[in-house]
Amino acid sequence: MSSYDPQDTASEQEETVALKGHFYGVYLLASQSLDPRYRGKCYVGFTVNPKRRIRQHNLGYDFGGARKTSSRGPWLMIMIVHGFPNNTVALQFEWAWQQPSLSTRLKMFPELKRKLPRETFFDYNFRILGYMLGVSPWNRLPLSVRWLEADYERPFNMPFPNHMEIVSGKVSISASQRMRSYDAVAPPLVAWASECHLCMQQIVHPERSRLGCTNPMCRLTCHMMCLANYLLGDEPGHYIPVGGECPLCENRLSWAALLQRKRLLMGVPEERQDHDEDRIDDVGVHCNIEEAPEFCD
Ligand SMILES: [Zn+2]
Ligand SMILES: [Zn+2]
Incomplete structure (x- = not known):
């Protein structure tokens, strides 16, 4: 039945x-x-x-x-x-x-x-x-x-x-x-989590390997590889995801848009990159630069 x-x-x-x-x-x-x-x-x-x-x-x-x-x-x-x-x-x-x-x-x-x-x-x-x-x-x-x-x-x-x-x-x-x-999606966290939301491991090089979600309300924090694996799921033969749903807020994600956002962050002016990594983290903590770079600077 x-x-x-x-x-x-x-x-x-x-x-x-x-x-x-x-x-x-x-x-x-x-x-x-x-x-x-x-x-x-x-x-x-x-x-x-x-x-x-x-x-x-x-x-x-x-x-x-x-x-x-x-x-x-x-x-x-x-x-x-x-x-x-x-x-x-x-x-x-x-x-x-x-x-x-x-x-x-x-x-x-x-x-x-x-x-x-x-x-x-x-x-x-x-x-x-x-x-x-x-x-x-x-x-x-x-x-x-x-x-x-x-x-x-x-x-x-x-x-x-x-x-x-x-x-x-x-x-x-x-x-x-x-x-x-939506509260569940955006818990009252100010800082980025230092752990990946998917694999639970520390994100050691956040400036290189951390991805967030394109929804500015969403606090998703994970390794690029973990999110790629998540989006690929069990579809054999594919190595680069097209997109899918954010595991946390269920918003539609495009892998290209995520990477473009990431590149925007990596492409910040050189003088800023030359300062220590903490500087980028500081900025990230206060205005979530990876999620909403347009609100920064
Ligand atoms: Zn991970
Ligand atoms: Zn999300």
């Missing part, structure tokens, strides 16, 4: 887990497409509003869905992990779940590198999740693993941390939270 029928979902019981604008979820979608190329494929994403998000995925790219899921559905949101303290932590969780072979916390498990021959995409993603919940830093978080589709429910093969919970049923987000979703 599929709960894809919208009437069906409307009558279902929904649990309001709105914690006054602090819902950060990482979800797993599975394609119900009749096209054998897409059927069963999975997609991991981050959202502050699961109901709106699944609608966007199913409406397609032109309505805010991700390029990777556009026209490859319909998609079912099978499960969502929530209880993250903020969007950055949720985003790091999303990134590692998508890229277990690149994540510093997961790459010591060679068995997670790829899907086993007879494993479904769902089973593979579920297996990765089982490992993730057991390793630092995620094993310390008060997470809830929520099943949204009863047909898929199954026990974890890995020990499940005692302080986490497994629950079932849809979540609803209160209207007030929806209003506040």
Whole structure:
């Protein structure tokens, strides 16, 4: 039985887990497409509003869905992990779940590198999740693993941390939270984070390798390579991304525009570059030069 029928979902019981604008979820979608190329494929994403998000995925790219899921559905949101303290932590969780072979916390498990021959995409993603919940830093978080589709429910093969919970049923987000979703995107941070929002590693040479988002409200901070890998996702054979969605604010990003912005920063007058790197960082801290260079100087 599929709960894809919208009437069906409307009558279902929904649990309001709105914690006054602090819902950060990482979800797993599975394609119900009749096209054998897409059927069963999975997609991991981050959202502050699961109901709106699944609608966007199913409406397609032109309505805010991700390029990777556009026209490859319909998609079912099978499960969502929530209880993250903020969007950055949720985003790091999303990134590692998508890229277990690149994540510093997961790459010591060679068995997670790829899907086993007879494993479904769902089973593979579920297996990765089982490992993730057991390793630092995620094993310390008060997470809830929520099943949204009863047909898929199954026990974890890995020990499940005692302080986490497994629950079932849809979540609803209160209207007030929806209003506040932009707060979630732009936390009251003045300074750039020194850690990459995706891989959690320090950004050692920010002037060279740090990228932000083209949305001036968004505080995304990450390594250029990490964002490139994020945008490339699992599309084989491509090494340079065209664009995609900002992992944090879900804004459309163009890779060319990101690099152009980066070049603007690198191209600041030489006398400024000759001063120490801190100078650039100082400027960046006060007016976010990488995100909105037009407001600087
Ligand atoms: Zn990184
Ligand atoms: Zn953004």
